[in-house]
Amino acid sequence: MAELVADATGPMRIQGGGTRQIGAPVDGEVLSVAGLSGVTLYEPGALTLVAKAGTPVEEIEALLAENDQMLGFEPMDHRRLLGTSGTPTIGGVIAGNVSGPRRLSSVGACRDSLLGVRFVDGAGRILKNGGRVMKNVTGYDLVKLMAGSRGTLGVLTEVSLKVLPRPEAVATLSFEGLDPGLAVPLMSKALGSPYDVTGAYFGPYHYQAPRHLHLRLEGSSASVKYRADALAGLLSGFGAARIERDPDASQQLWRDIRDMTHLAEMPFVTRSSIKPGAAPAFVESISQVWAATHYLDWGGGLIWTAASEEDLCKNAKNDRGDSSEDELTRGAKALIAAMHEAMSFEDGHTTLIKADERVRREMPSFQPRHSVVASLELGLRQKFDPRGILNPGLMGA
């Protein structure tokens, strides 16, 4: 791998399973990591697993399941939503810092479960950082830096992860037809309770459509039963909660929320990270001008926004840009621009997850950063990829 990178003469597109084409399209030779595959160490008693970057996620999850363990951050499988095929790899998960609904709990994001990395940087150096222990402050934390850097600083070759016990039981509390204005307050009350909620979802944020609010509880059977009843009692002012105690039904529901499968037909999808309490105002302000539908995960801290073809055509009418472009492209470009403008970088950020290639080529997929932050990022890229050959431009300038 180090030789391949060192000998490269032009830009390279770093690829794991190729199932998450997010960010600006990269024109360059594909550098596949899929060949570097296999779990190299797994110690259930120490909650740690080390795998080569090209190891299929499903292989890791199956191995963990044999020991009643799991990847706590429940990485999303993007295939349904993005209409991609292939085999998602653990390296791709790390490179994208891909975290699921459990992100809002003390489990944290993908990067919070990442203990160590090995990678080849743009100069062909083989580097390692972190290790396989849960506490490590030996030198700078390049482990976090590599998570979510999407192959722009280096090509991951091996990662070590903290894993967690798989909960024995899971239950879901659901509220139907709730006034959207009450959704975040309800979820905040649940998340501010001692009952350890590990999923809080509401959608669509719409006054007419049928809408659902789901709260997830996990743990031992007795504990989940106790907390489900206690939480329903605490939230009774919002209406009666239906409690789903069948684990299979709950697991399917949260897998669908994790993968946003119901948006699979949508040509345009974004994710916004925001202070939960600010989510309603953000959604309302976008909705006033732009046709799109919004869904809240992470108790309101994550907004999924989707636009149908019809929505995009409507949005094209708001746009005063290049009228020679087709309506779908114009509508999508205008919507992502408006979403980026609606939020300053201190308050959160919107990432374009799904759009036509032309839109992704011409518009920034990632929220533009302030100049000081942008120059720090640029400085880091110049050190780790001095020739600018690793996924150049994918995360923006």
Place this chain on the structure above:
Amino acid sequence: MQMPRPDPAILSRKTQVVAQLQKVLSDGVVIHDPLETRAYECDALTAYKCPPLCVVLPKSTEEVVAVMKICHAEGIPVVPRGAGTSLAGGALPTEDSVILGVARMNDVLETDYDNRFIRVQTGRTNLSVTGAVEEEGFFYAPDPSSQLACAIAGNIAMNSGGAHCLKYGVTTNNLLGVKMVLADGEVVEIGGAHLDAGGLDLLGLICGSEGQLGIVTEATLRILASPEGARPVLIGFNSNEVAGQCVSDIIKSGILPVAIEFMDRPCIRATEAFAGAGYPDCEALLIIEVEGSVAEIDEQLGRIIEIAKAHDPVEIRESASPEESAKIWLGRKSAFGAMGQINDYMCLDGTIPVSELPHVLKRIGEMSAQYGLDVGNVFHAGDGNMHPLILFDANKPGDLEKCEAFGADILKLCVEVGGCLTGEHGVGVEKRDLMGTQYTPEDLEAQLQIKDVFDPSWILNPAKVFPLEATETRRTE
């Protein structure tokens, strides 16, 4: 401990530098009288001391900016300081450096229970962050042993942990955003009240960078709803190996206790003599704490005790009341004081894979005999974060050096078995020269390049973290 030779040109300009600082800072912020700066000659690694050029204790981010602009223009090294509780010498000055302490910046700026965060100035102590939110039923999870005194600034610099990390993570997992002053005085905000800061993970990079990338003046911290209750069980064993196996079996069974603390015989005896917590006289004991409702705690402790019984314990003491819980924790919490009562000690915090516990404890015992220095072990077993306390006599010539050599051997062993030099105290000056055992020269160079980006003139805490010879050309450019 070798430190860089102070720059004579800076030393000779002391009066002018002090005047320059006094001109832009409010009254009393600059301390330059050698009698008053004595308190800043060292941190909690008291074996090494050096008077700084002067000390500044700014009252605002703006004043920090003013200090950094002057020091940057003058090429004066700046040593950031939180509460000065570093065990690794992270705040040790050089004679030509300005100590920049954030202790006077300790306000709570915002508490938001609906969105579950608190924004504080970083001079605030760790415990008082929880203190500000506990009445509303919330807490801040990282809980280093020094939490009564240590500042959030230092917690961020060293990515501090504590006893409850197994479930709640360390500082980096609970830090949502920072306001930071860069070496040239530029202010940057990264992250905020949202869960994932955007772009490259600069927040993750800053946390644990030991004050070398910038001065963090404000922090947005995640707060969590307090559990309904918590209760420990104490279990004594006849050997370290068995206790270690028991830890592994508990984790494998799917229970995730909030804390698993481990003490070996020398430590048990010392704390018994000191605090009289009524611990059994055995080879090893575990204190395991779980959280939840009364029924949930009963259920979890029941399962833990069942697992422990298979390991032939000499004693199982389940707490039945807050008083009994306090008594179980009493010995653990007074362990450092108890060891300090016997002699001077050095505390290390190398971290190892949990599976290596028995092997490493055995090797430490052998080395203790070789070096002729006693050592007690008390540590966070769930996450493999060791805390060997090596006893020595600071007044006996050669003892400190012998102790340091022993310590270095323990840390090398930690790396050898797949662990690391430091889990939560940081590298500072203490472990600086051992970095080569964990990283290749290229790995270190990559880290130095990160500092080049944030602090091109290398004025922030320049003599820490990396071996001096690796940083010399950068520091003296």
